[in-house]
Amino acid sequence: MGAVTNYIKDITAAVASTFEGMSITFSHLARRPMTIQYPDKIPVPIQETLPHRYRGILEVDLDICTGCLACERDCPITCITIGIDMNKETKQRYFTHFDIDVCKCMYCGLCSEACPTGAIRHSQEFEGASYNPAGLVRHFAPQAQNLYKPKKGGETEPKLIAKVDIGMKYLDEFATPDGGGAAEKE
Amino acid sequence: MQSYLDQLIQDGAFAGVPREVVYAIAMVLTALVVLSVFVAPLAGVTSWLERRVWARMQSRVGPNRVGPQGILQWLADGIKNIMKEDIIPAAADQKLFPLAPYIVFMGFLCSFVVIPFGGNLIVADLNIGILYLLAVTSLVVVGILMAGWASNNKWSLLGGMRSAAQIVSYEIPAGLSILTVVFLAGTLSMQGIIKAQGWAPWDWFMFHNPFTFCAFFLFFTAALAEGNRTPFDIPEAESELVAGYVTEYSGMRFLFFFFAEWGNLYVIGSVATTLFMGGWQVPPVTDNAVLLGILQFVTFFLKAYFWVFVAMWVRATLPRVRVDQLMALCWKYMVPLSFICMLGTIGFMFMSDQGRRIFGALTLGFAIATIINFFRRVGFQFRQAKPELYLKPHI
Numbered sequence: 001m002g003a004v005t006n007y008i009k010d011i012t013a014a015v016a017s018t019f020e021g022m023s024i025t026f027s028h029l030a031r032r033p034m035t036i037q038y039p040d041k042i043p044v045p046i047q048e049t050l051p052h053r054y055r056g057i058l059e060v061d062l063d064i065c066t067g068c069l070a071c072e073r074d075c076p077i078t079c080i081t082i083g084i085d086m087n088k089e090t091k092q093r094y095f096t097h098f099d100i101d102v103c104k105c106m107y108c109g110l111c112s113e114a115c116p117t118g119a120i121r122h123s124q125e126f127e128g129a130s131y132n133p134a135g136l137v138r139h140f141a142p143q144a145q146n147l148y149k150p151k152k153g154g155e156t157e158p159k160l161i162a163k164v165d166i167g168m169k170y171l172d173e174f175a176t177p178d179g180g181g182a183a184e185k186e
Numbered sequence: 187m188q189s190y191l192d193q194l195i196q197d198g199a200f201a202g203v204p205r206e207v208v209y210a211i212a213m214v215l216t217a218l219v220v221l222s223v224f225v226a227p228l229a230g231v232t233s234w235l236e237r238r239v240w241a242r243m244q245s246r247v248g249p250n251r252v253g254p255q256g257i258l259q260w261l262a263d264g265i266k267n268i269m270k271e272d273i274i275p276a277a278a279d280q281k282l283f284p285l286a287p288y289i290v291f292m293g294f295l296c297s298f299v300v301i302p303f304g305g306n307l308i309v310a311d312l313n314i315g316i317l318y319l320l321a322v323t324s325l326v327v328v329g330i331l332m333a334g335w336a337s338n339n340k341w342s343l344l345g346g347m348r349s350a351a352q353i354v355s356y357e358i359p360a361g362l363s364i365l366t367v368v369f370l371a372g373t374l375s376m377q378g379i380i381k382a383q384g385w386a387p388w389d390w391f392m393f394h395n396p397f398t399f400c401a402f403f404l405f406f407t408a409a410l411a412e413g414n415r416t417p418f419d420i421p422e423a424e425s426e427l428v429a430g431y432v433t434e435y436s437g438m439r440f441l442f443f444f445f446a447e448w449g450n451l452y453v454i455g456s457v458a459t460t461l462f463m464g465g466w467q468v469p470p471v472t473d474n475a476v477l478l479g480i481l482q483f484v485t486f487f488l489k490a491y492f493w494v495f496v497a498m499w500v501r502a503t504l505p506r507v508r509v510d511q512l513m514a515l516c517w518k519y520m521v522p523l524s525f526i527c528m529l530g531t532i533g534f535m536f537m538s539d540q541g542r543r544i545f546g547a548l549t550l551g552f553a554i555a556t557i558i559n560f561f562r563r564v565g566f567q568f569r570q571a572k573p574e575l576y577l578k579p580h581i
Contacts, residue, residue: 014519019563020563023560025503027568028242029239029243033245035246
């Protein structure tokens with residue numbers, strides 16, 4: 001008799017679970033799909049929805065770059081090339097070029113951790129499509145630009161104060177190896 | 187169709203052309219018209235709709251780029267596949283390999299001969315209609331086995347063998363469930379079976395008695411298995427067999443297999459409608475022959491397409507079964523149950539009409555209660571997940 005009850009139990013279990021499963025899938029017809037229809041049917045640009053510590057394409061704020069070459073030395077695949085020259089008359093050093101090859105970059109973040117001023121950092125930008133690999137080399141010093149020299153006792157020029165603050169904030173929150181800044185605040 | 191041709195021949199419309207030639211031309215023309223006007227767009231749109239329905243059930247969007255809401259996706263897929271290279275592997279059987287997709291396709295297309303789209307809209311009302319249908323759909327297994335063998339590839343061969351075993355097994359519950367209807371209608375002709383039913387649900391064979399109600403679901407499950415649909419798509423189980431018998435196919439030949447699969451969905455739906463759901467029967471609302479024909483066609487199409495939707499829905503719900511589970515389901519559960527349904531229906535045929543009607547009404551009441559309960563469960567699942575209500579078919 002046990003075999004017969006088991007047999008009938010099997011059938012009722014199969015019917016009941018199919019019934020229940022089909023009610024779950026049917027209820028999904030009345031739910032909004034989760035899909036984000038990148039790139040065109042989105043309410044806000046996708047860059048704005050990315051998390052703060054997102055490692056996008058590198059960007060450099062040359063105004064606060066001291067030219068210490070820490071990033072160039074730290075880069076495991078040498079995708080950063082920096083050229084620095086000196087004006088012999090004024091003894092003022094300046095960048096001849098500051099190039100980052102986005103093709104090579106593996107978004108490890110070592111450069112932004114090493115940077116003393118937070119000048120080099122990951123942006124929220126990730127759309128790097130180009131018809132030509134040469135187009136993916138970002139030139140941050142299109143013309144010669146003087147190096148930044150930190151003043152003793154803090155920055156005084158209001159324009160630069162904002163930039164230094166952004167850099168230090170980035171270092172605090174995002175570029176510490178253990179993510180300490182952000183984690184502590186939370 | 188034939189009587190209309192005979193009439194034309196008698197009127198001398200073909201000026202002494204031999205009768206056989208006229209028949210042959212008419213056959214080819216009808217096949218072309220059915221294929222190009224109905225079957226191809228239907229299979230295509232079904233493929234698009236299936237992907238959309240699936241997508242919504244899995245919280246995705248589905249194809250929505252080609253044409254408005256992606257409705258032309260099937261055309262794009264078809265054009266792409268026609269333009270692709272048709273590779274025949276060097277080690278494959280050079281004759282059978284190219285032939286196999288056409289055999290599969292033939293098995294599917296031949297079934298359209300007996301599908302009654304409306305009161306007069308049928309290619310040939312054969313007096314062995316449903317038997318013919320079972321016979322030609324079995325041709326699919328020959329094509330699949332041929333594809334599996336000719337590919338000269340162990341995955342393909344395993345897929346083909348599985349498919350053969352599956353279709354041969356599931357023919358039995360399907361045939362026995364069909365037999366219940368044949369008993370009640372007393373005929374094998376598709377139109378005859380429909381005429382034995384009425385337009386109202388309580389006149390359908392589905393609600394004739396509890397046993398035919400069970401037989402319907404047995405038939406539908408068996409038909410899904412015969413059509414190699416999930417959860418019974420082990421012949422092309424990609425986790426085990428790459429793509430089964432279609433592994434070596436590419437381009438248009440590859441597409442033919444799926445063309446047949448999606449077209450087969452409509453065949454399943456229309457056979458279920460014909461046998462159990464009153465086919466094209468409509469309430470007597472009009473005497474206009476044209477209007478009545480359109481109404482019948484629409485009724486039949488909607489009923490059949492509802493079951494196509496259910497097949498998509500099942501596919502989105504249930505996971506694939508294992509081979510042994512598949513065979514156990516067929517031989518240990520469905521075959522005995524369909525025998526019981528057959529015997530029970532025979533028993534009900536001895537019952538007085540009065541008593542039979544009570545059981546029919548009870549079955550109908552049970553079905554309605556199940557549907558109401560189903561929507562209550564849907565509401566429960568919905569409330570439990572607390573999503574926002576979103577009924578638009580697109581985002």
